[in-house]
Amino acid sequence: MSSDRREGQQETTVNGNGAVGSNSQPVAPTTMRATATKNSGQRLRQNPNNEHRPDSYEDLQLDFPNSMYSSLEKYLPPSILVLSREEKVKFMTEIMLRHLPHGERSRAQRHKDYRQKIISNYQPLHRELYTLVPALCFVPTFINAINEGTEESIKSILSQPSTGVFIDNFEHWVGETKFRIMRPNTMNKYGAVLDDFGLDTMLDKLMECFIRPISKVLFNDVGGATLDSHHGFVVEYGKDRDVDLGFHVDDSEVTLNVCLGNQFVGGELFFRGTRCEKHVNTATKSDEIFDYCHVPGQAVLHRGRHRHGARATTAGHRVNMLLWCRSSVFRELKSHQKEFSSWCGECFCEKEEEKGRAIDALRKKLFKVARVTQA
Ligand SMILES: O=C(O)CCC(=O)C(=O)O
Ligand SMILES: [Fe+2]
Structure with missing residues (x-):
């Protein structure tokens, strides 16, 4: 089986623990190092200032995951803390950049240029999708349950359908402009990385406000409560598209898989039990066999380490949106503790x-x- 199947082609990113992320987050350009700011001699504090309430960086297109800026802010020296948000961003970006190995920095630079090219050429068909307006995206019962935030309310909506996102426009633009886009992974030849099309802020919000509260209840054992970065993409199956997807685990703690449509036959997901790295190729027990038929407008949420694959889409056209959610805290803890796989x-x-x-x-x-x- 294919384990962590995107590893081969990941753009390495720092996600708080130095762990490998996939090509989800743009990282800082090498040139920023050369143009170091007047504050670059300043050092971070040894211990965090827990009294400090960090600025929000959610609305900015940043080089590292937005949540990293808020976390790092507690370590800023007092003379930097009083600066404007933009200056703080510049300072923190320089620091994070300094910790990237050289090869990764140039890869990061290329990825940043690539994203910039898309953002400055691509005209979104539905600009409203770039800000997540809950009332437009979710049914009221879903929003109410999240707001209530109890185990009971979260569990009560698990079979509720959630609405989709339009993605056809990307492919249309790609076809027309002959722009060569990076595919979301090595196994899918079709589909697109939504983050590269400027949807990363919206998807971060989706993860933080909706997926994290649910995962906190359902997948606390794999860091569901501390999800802090994502890789968002769409996959396409059918005639002239991909047919199926081999058995694999995702490079995520929690995966959201939303079926956006349209009409298709087949494409069922098959799940075969959750496994740690050491046991990823062990046999499936009979009670671990679970098959699921995709229904447009419905989403599946599962642990990334839950082994799965997708059967052939034998007719029609299937499009699914995937949000791989990661927790840097969980990955950090996992790297230090042996007994970390009760799941x-x-x-x-x-x-x-x-x-x-x-x-x-x-x-x-x-x-x-x-x-x-x-x-
Ligand atoms: O095709 C699907 O629905 C599954 C996709 C998937 O598992 C993945 O992209 O990681
Ligand atoms: Fe997957």
Whole structure:
């Protein structure tokens, strides 16, 4: 099976822990280093200033994930904290850039240029999609449940359909201008990275305001409560498009998969149990087999490490939007702790077997003691 299937072609990005991200987030240009600001001699604080309330950077098109700027702000020296938001951005970008290895910096530069080219040439058909207006995108019951934010309210809407996003316009533009776009992954020859088309701020909001509250309840064990970056893209299947998608795990903690349409036959998702890196190729247990038929307008939310694939779309045209949500906190913790995979079906079984063996050994020991005392 294909594990972390995008690894081969990821644009490496820093996502807080130095962990590899995919090509979701643009990163800073190398030239910014050469044009270092007058503040570049300043150093970060050793400890965060937890009293400080960071600025919001959500509305800006930034070189690193927006949430990283808010987090880093607590470490700014007092003389920088008083500067304008733009100056703080410049200072923090320089710092983050300094921590990128050289090869990644030039790759980052190319990706930034690539995005800039798209943004300055592409005319969005539905500009309203670039700001997430909940009332236009979701049914009221969904919004109410998120606002309530309880386990009960979240669970009550899990089978509710959520509305789609129009993406056909991208492909039309790509066809007309013959612009060579980067595909979302190595397995899909069709589809597009939504973040490259300027939708990253909107998708960040979707993740923070809607996916994170749900994941906090459902997938807390894989960092659902701390999702802080994403990779958003669309995939297309059918005649003259991709046919199916092999068995794989995603480079995400939580994946949102929304079926946008249109009419199609086939394309079912098949799930085969959640696995950590060590157990990704182990056998499937019968209770882990789950097949799901896509329905336009409906979304599936699953752990990224839940092994899955998509069967052939045998007729029509299927378009799905994927939002791979990641948690830098979870990845950081995982890299330091061995016992960090309670969510892996195989680790769980190994633990249960171990427990069984320990109980067996204890029983035998007690039995022996009882026999000795009886004799
Ligand atoms: O085609 C689908 O619905 C699944 C897509 C998917 O699993 C992915 O892109 O990671
Ligand atoms: Fe996937």
